[in-house]
Amino acid sequence: MERILVLGPCGAGKSTLAARLGEMLGLPVVHLDKEYWRAGWREPDPAEWHSRVEQLIARPRWVMDGNYGSTLARRLERAQMAVNLDYPRRVFFPRLLWRSLSRLGTTRPDMAAGCPERLDPEFLRYAWRYRKDVLPRREARIARSGLPVIDLKTPRETADWLAAGAPLDIARPRRPVTA
Secondary structure (H helix, E strand, O other): OOOOOOOOEOOHHHHHHHHHHHHHHOEEEEEEEHHHOOOOOEEEOOHHHHHHHHHHHHOOOOEEOOOOOOHHHHHHHOOEEEEEEEHHHHHHHHHHHHHHHHOOOOOOOOOOHHHHHOOHHHHHHHHHHHHHOOHHHHHHHHHHHOEEEEEEHHHHHHHHHHHHOOHHOOOOEEEOOOO
């Protein structure tokens, strides 16, 4: 596998996992937060963003982390597999709060320059509602794509998977739900 998506809720550890996979597999890592945001937390023009994603996914090899629903279908088409951090809110939300508070005012290495960590009520609301608002649509898109997925349900499961050498042959295709 040479093109791997890492998906999951905010604070689950997507960027950390992507960096570890990139190192283990010798693949370049693309952090979508770093590509998307402009200094001062400004969003790019949608056409500019879609063009940038097309450039990124055209590369022959990558591990790419980030959700960004507006480009997910194209990234799923180009990826060879996904690793899904399917953690419960009781795991990812405290991690998100800790990250935000412990790095308040500093810019993470996986974030665009000029975008210091902050406590943004709108972002926290998005993260809190992730499993209800975002996850069902994302899961349906993944299922429709037929892309093989490795689902990791807990940080312990993720650590064990990495300790085992991150075997990619355990990926299973998602099946679309039919009524």
